[in-house]
Amino acid sequence: MGEHIRAGDLDIWTEQVGQGPYVLLIGGLGDTVESWRFQLDGLSDRYRLVAFDNRGAGRTAMPEAPVSVEAMADDAAGLLRALGVPSAHVAGFSAGSIIAQELVLRHPGLVRGLVLQSTWPAMDRYLRSWALFVRWLVEAAPSERAFLEGFFLDIYTPRAHNDGTVDRIIEDILAFPHKQSTGDVQRYIDAFVDHDTTDRLPQITVPSLVLAGGRDTTSRPPLCRAVAERIPGARFEVLEEEAHQPFQEVPDEWNARVDGFWREVAART
Template sequence: MGRHIRVRELDIWTEQVGQGPDVLLIGGAGDTVESWQFQLDGLADRYRLTAFDNRGAGRTAMPRGRVSVATMADDAADVLDGLGIASAHVAGFSGGSIVSQELALRRPDLVRSLVLQSTWPVPDRYLSTWLRFVQRLAAVDWSERDFLEGFFLDIYTARAHDDGTVAAFIDEVLAFPHKQAPEDLQRYLDAFLDHDGTAGLPRITAPTLVLAGGVDVVARPPLGQAVAEAVPGAQFEVWATEAHQPFQEVPDRWNARVDTFWQEVEAGIGTPHPRAADHDRAAPARREG
């Protein structure tokens, strides 16, 4: 059962499940706790997982004033501090991966390890243009279903569109009662358009795994590779047949990979794996329980 945690001026909606080493999950854009459902269900037998709604998403309000990556990293730190968690394995995707990078820099004491899914050091021209396009897309006066069908073209694989996975995701989003206002999404995206994390990446000391989707047109593999090359000792993998959110499309595979990484960190295995692209065919998408 989720609950609000009061941090500074904000009530942040959080959910915590499971037992074991602590994990903090940080979503992107309008994504809420529910975006991590496959992980909350699939990893709770091994870890205590905490997820939260970012400011301006779901059940967490968007305060007045400028939104920044630093502010959102402080939100994540406040969630851990508020729950009495001394340190956690931190996993973030898309915008949440950028917040995770910043958290590791601002509060290294809290970050046991990093998993960065679909990440970048700084938006290049292509990604900046895409982020601004999404801002304009959110402002168009059309139905929520039309927006999601268009937006999800760049987020999920053609496989997931064709096999009905995306249609099911859209139905879930439409049924969710806590909608994100378009202006809150626009302000959230502004934070990433303004953020350049390049200089900070070499100062990250947490063991880091960077994952990229080979057919991700948003956070393209060269962007993830640039992050992995900048973070000392980081591991980098490209999943050739996956897009922006493989933790939802192939959750069994994603959960198994991050579990292996976290177990290595827990065991104190300090030698990074060689950086190599993974071109194996992904397992079919499968929804669990």
């Protein structure tokens, strides 16, 4: 069961499971604790996992203050401090990976090992155009279902669309009672479109694993590789047959990769 944790001026909806070294999970656009279900279930025998709803998503309110990646990184840092966690492994996907980058840059002492899934240093022209298309689509789509069906074409593999996985995900989202407003989706996208960590990534000194989906048409492998090349000593791996969210489509493989990486980090430290 989750609960609201007070971090600064924000009540952040948080779920914690398991025992062991702390892991903080940071979701992407509109994603909530539920997006990490396979990790909360599959890694809780080895780690103390903390997942949360970003500001303006799910059960965490969107403050009146301007939305920025820096503010969301500070939210994550505030949550760890409110929980009394001195440092944690951190994993973020998509926009959550950009928050994770900013978290380790702004609060380096809080991060032990970093996993970035489907990431980028700065949006290239293609990714920026896609993000602005999603910003338009969320308002122009005739229904929430129509928006999700269109949006997910770029998020999940054809395999997941054809075997019914995407249909099940859509039904779960439609039934979820804590909807993100159209305006909050757009404010969230606006915060990331021009965000750029390119020149600061070499300041990251924690062990880092960068994962890309070989079939991801948004944060494509070259963008992910560009992040890995700028972080000293970072490891770069491609899941060749996967798209934007392999942690949901092939969770056993994804969990094994990040578990192996975090075990190596623990052995080194």
